[in-house]
Amino acid sequence: MGEAPSKTEILVARAAVLLLVTFAVVDILYYGLSTQELDRLWRNISARPSGPMTFRFFLQPAMAIIAAARDGANDARRGRRPYLAAILFGGEKRGARLWEGLLSTARILILGVVMDVAYQLAFLDSFYPGEAAVIAILLAFLPYALLRGPAARLARRLMAGRSPSTNPFR
Numbered sequence: 001m002g003e004a005p006s007k008t009e010i011l012v013a014r015a016a017v018l019l020l021v022t023f024a025v026v027d028i029l030y031y032g033l034s035t036q037e038l039d040r041l042w043r044n045i046s047a048r049p050s051g052p053m054t055f056r057f058f059l060q061p062a063m064a065i066i067a068a069a070r071d072g073a074n075d076a077r078r079g080r081r082p083y084l085a086a087i088l089f090g091g092e093k094r095g096a097r098l099w100e101g102l103l104s105t106a107r108i109l110i111l112g113v114v115m116d117v118a119y120q121l122a123f124l125d126s127f128y129p130g131e132a133a134v135i136a137i138l139l140a141f142l143p144y145a146l147l148r149g150p151a152a153r154l155a156r157r158l159m160a161g162r163s164p165s166t167n168p169f170r
Contacts, residue, residue: 005103013099016106019113020133027130041131044124048135052123056115060108060139067104068144072151076159082149105144112136 005013031037049057068083075083081090086097102109116132 009103009106012110013103013106016109017102019110020136023113023129023133027128027133031128031130041128041134044128044131045135045138048119051119053115053119056112056119057139060112060115060136061143063108063111064105064140064142064144065147067108068148069151071100071104072148072153073155075148075152076155080152082152084145084149087145101141101144101148105140108140108144109136112140 072083075081080086083097083101087094087101090097113132113136116135117127120127120132
């Protein structure tokens with residue numbers, strides 16, 4: 001992210017994190033953390049792409065890809081280390097870079113939770129909050145984290161191949 005986030009963006013990101021953590025904790029407290037529950041989780045998750053509301057498996061990653069491309073291009077302009085590498089091996093800057101990703105994907109994460117809650121209530125006739133949190137992370141944050149670095153590399157190549165005099169937008 002190039003400029004400082006607004007108060008609204010910070011509030012939305014904090015709400016997204018609070019929602020995901022709350023859903024995960026409530027799920028563990030209510031359903032437990034057994035192999036049977038984990039089996040149910042993965043069975044239900046693997047059934048979602050072929051069931052109703054499949055469009056969200058395209059919508060949420062597409063939105064995350066757009067955010068990753070925007071932030072990756074900004075990383076390239078600023079000469080920053082690839083996003084995922086900075087999170088995994090970045091030391092003291094790890095938290096700040098992770099927060100950047102959360103700021104960029106917060107609305108997508110919240111949308112993902114809302115869509116999964118609607119799916120569960122309409123088609124499963126039950127509610128598993130942990131599944132909603134996992135689906136939101138898999139469809140929104142994971143594509144963002146995986147594609148922000150390649151987007152930055154692509155932007156660097158495009159910027160290196162274009163001199164200021166050959167800019168087609170002037």
